Amino acid sequence: MDKNTKILIPEISGDWTERLRSGSTNIWNHALHGRPHRNGLPEVRLDPPEIGLYAELIDGAWYWVSGCAKCNESGERWSYSVCDKHNVCRLCGTHRSKLTKTPWGHPDGFTCAPCKSSEDATAKTEALAKFAESEYDEHDFCGLSECKCPHCATVIHIEAEDCRNQNMECVTCGGLFGLEIEYEPSFTTTVIGERVTA
Numbered sequence: 273m274d275k276n277t278k279i280l281i282p283e284i285s286g287d288w289t290e291r292l293r294s295g296s297t298n299i300w301n302h303a304l305h306g307r308p309h310r311n312g313l314p315e316v317r318l319d320p321p322e323i324g325l326y327a328e329l330i331d332g333a334w335y336w337v338s339g340c341a342k343c344n345e346s347g348e349r350w351s352y353s354v355c356d357k358h359n360v361c362r363l364c365g366t367h368r369s370k371l372t373k374t375p376w377g378h379p380d381g382f383t384c385a386p387c388k389s390s391e392d393a394t395a396k397t398e399a400l401a402k403f404a405e406s407e408y409d410e411h412d413f414c415g416l417s418e419c420k421c422p423h424c425a426t427v428i429h430i431e432a433e434d435c436r437n438q439n440m441e442c443v444t445c446g447g448l449f450g451l452e453i454e455y456e457p458s459f460t461t462t463v464i465g466e467r468v469t470a
């Protein structure tokens with residue numbers, strides 16, 4: 273796809289500015305729950321003539337333009353529109369239509385299941401080799417400011433709402449371990465009754 277693609281959409285008025293995107297579909301004057309849009313204009317839904325295009329209002333008229341980060345060389349991460357040619361595994365180039373298993377999302381597109389497995393295996397081997405060199409002992413896993421796997425020393429991000437004592441499985445090495453959260457006491461004081469003054 274040419275990054276300079278610019279195809280006029282004659283059926284959409286340049287006065288229509290209320291557009292949203294749902295997958296590759298562009299929707300003008302979205303009628304939420306079947307009720308007409310608050311601007312009173314009719315809802316119109318259009319799919320681009322080619323995958324990877326989306327509608328953009330340019331100088332008062334709507335055009336189909338390329339949204340593919342690779343075609344546009346924009347470096348955009350988590351790109352929303354991908355053209356057919358670039359809808360491939362970022363590592364092995366397998367087209368999405370040829371996949372037999374659900375792929376893994378990636379900022380630069382997706383990683384197919386076999387590539388993800390081999391990436392994971394490499395990460396595990398590297399982490400365990402590094403661990404063996406580092407001569408850790410159990411004290412290296414006590415009272416830390418982050419959750420670190422005691423098998424391979426991978427730091428595992430814990431969301432605040434998941435901060436509780438629990439059994440974990442390391443995302444890198446698959447090792448099982450217990451996580452214990454310790455809280456430092458903190459002190460809050462408030463005056464009772466009348467404040468004592470000089």
Ligand SMILES: [Zn+2]
Nearest residue numbers: 340343355358
């Ligand atoms: Zn592309």
Ligand SMILES: [Zn+2]
Nearest residue numbers: 361364384387
């Ligand atoms: Zn792949």
Ligand SMILES: [Zn+2]
Nearest residue numbers: 421424442445
């Ligand atoms: Zn681990």
